Each structure stands twice: as C-alpha cells, then as structure tokens.
Amino acid sequence: MCYTNPYTNTSSLYIAVLVLLGLVLSICTVTEAQIVDSSTVNADTAKTSPTFHKWGLSFGGVLMNGTVTPALLPVGAGYFGGGIPIESPYGFGLSIDYNINPSLRLFFDGNFYTYREQVGIEGQNSTSSWVFEMNDYVTNLISFNEDAYFYMQTTGLRFGVKYGFQKDSFRPWVGAGIGFYAWKADYATADRSGSWGSDNGTTTGVTFLFGVDYIFSRESKNPIMITIYGDLASPVANPVIDDLFHDGWTWNNAGGNHIMGPNRFGFSIGLFH
Numbered sequence: 001m002c003y004t005n006p007y008t009n010t011s012s013l014y015i016a017v018l019v020l021l022g023l024v025l026s027i028c029t030v031t032e033a034q035i036v037d038s039s040t041v042n043a044d045t046a047k048t049s050p051t052f053h054k055w056g057l058s059f060g061g062v063l064m065n066g067t068v069t070p071a072l073l074p075v076g077a078g079y080f081g082g083g084i085p086i087e088s089p090y091g092f093g094l095s096i097d098y099n100i101n102p103s104l105r106l107f108f109d110g111n112f113y114t115y116r117e118q119v120g121i122e123g124q125n126s127t128s129s130w131v132f133e134m135n136d137y138v139t140n141l142i143s144f145n146e147d148a149y150f151y152m153q154t155t156g157l158r159f160g161v162k163y164g165f166q167k168d169s170f171r172p173w174v175g176a177g178i179g180f181y182a183w184k185a186d187y188a189t190a191d192r193s194g195s196w197g198s199d200n201g202t203t204t205g206v207t208f209l210f211g212v213d214y215i216f217s218r219e220s221k222n223p224i225m226i227t228i229y230g231d232l233a234s235p236v237a238n239p240v241i242d243d244l245f246h247d248g249w250t251w252n253n254a255g256g257n258h259i260m261g262p263n264r265f266g267f268s269i270g271l272f273h
Contacts, residue, residue, distance in 0.1 A: 064260060064265075113152075150186070151186045181202065181204070199239040
C-alpha cells in the first residue's frame, strides 16, 4: 500500500493565497466614484448615473461534468477507452474583481474542485488491461473486499480578465484566465479512511468563462450581484502511482485525466464596494 503526503505540493499554494490576498486588501482603499452627467453645468439639474464601484467580492459553487479513465473498473462497468462519466463532481471558490471601467474588469480567484469514480465493488471483481499486465497476463481480474474509488481533488489560483456590457441591471460577459493548480489523485475507500495509493503534483492551464451578472440596486452604496456562468477547459494530470493495490504494481497514466470537470456551470453571489 502506497502512502503519500497530500500537502507536499500544496503548502506553497496556501502561502501564495495568503500573500496575494494580503496585497489585495492592502491596496483596496479606492472609494466609489460618482459619475455625473456633464451635459449641463447646472448642479441642481445634474443627473447622476449609478455609482461606479471598483471592487467586487463573490462566493459561489459549480457543478461539473466530464469523463475519467482510472486504472481499472468493475466488471461490466462499460467501455474503458472512451472514459466513464465522473461522479460527485462539484467545486466552490472565492473571487475578487477589480473593475477598470463598467465593461472591463480583472479578476483573481481561488477554487477547490473534486470528483470521483467507483473502481471496485465489495465482493466483486474489477478488470482492465493494466490489471492483466500486472498479473503477467495470467488474469485480468482483481477482487475487492470493500468499495474502492478513484478520487481527484484540485486547489487552484487563477488570474484573468472579463469583458461585458451593461444592459439595465444585467451585465453579460466573457472572459479568460490562467491558473496554477495543485492536484491529488487517490485510490481510497468510500469514507477516505484507507488508501491503496496516491500521487500529487502541480500544473498550469488556461480556462475560458462566460456568464451574466444581475445587479440589485445599482445606485446603492454596496449593491448585491448574482451571477450565473459557465467555466470551460481543464488542465490534465498524469499520475504515476507505485505499489497500487499490490506491491510492485505501478500505474502510469500516460493518457492523463482532467484535474477538474472540463465543463463547469456555476452560481455565485457577490457584493460591490
């Protein structure tokens, strides 16, 4: 049985989160500016547009879909080559936006993603070409005395830009970002109390976003914003796990697996300042 330290490659990530958030908070001293229609010089008849807010803070969650190709699957689970739909796929995160103008904004966010796929059923056999190879081509079956799952967990930091246009209280937008991610792949029991082997690492990648904001009471001091959005693309990890299920068995996932569901659909709620 192989044990690895899941925090080896994530400690620097958490330090970076604290440092970057400290920098953001230290410069977050810009107060909101009132935009005045200059079409008249008469202050009594001047019209004001909704307050322009520099900063936004939001929290939300995502559901994901996609496929995974683990080392093995229960007998009869389906065709291996095309991948199997991921199970229990979700994520959540915190985002800070800096509005350069009403259309263009920068964003910085931190996110956590997780999904799994069952690879062994208690009292039943699992199979794959990899199992066949590890058994010296004698049998392609391996039995389990408890349920076994392949898990993927990812923590990431991302920086990017969004561009949209205001239409009353709605703001449709598109965006893109580049992220730094720490991932952990693990073969474990259903309650995560036991592990047959794991690997972890870091990677970077570009993601693409689109969505629409609905802003409540735009003219207020701290309006609330609700966002529905899509988040596309995912970096790929290539876990290598030694002594997986048995001593001497090595799983080298050369084909790779997405570190998060490549199609993510989310909902967030935020506050402007």
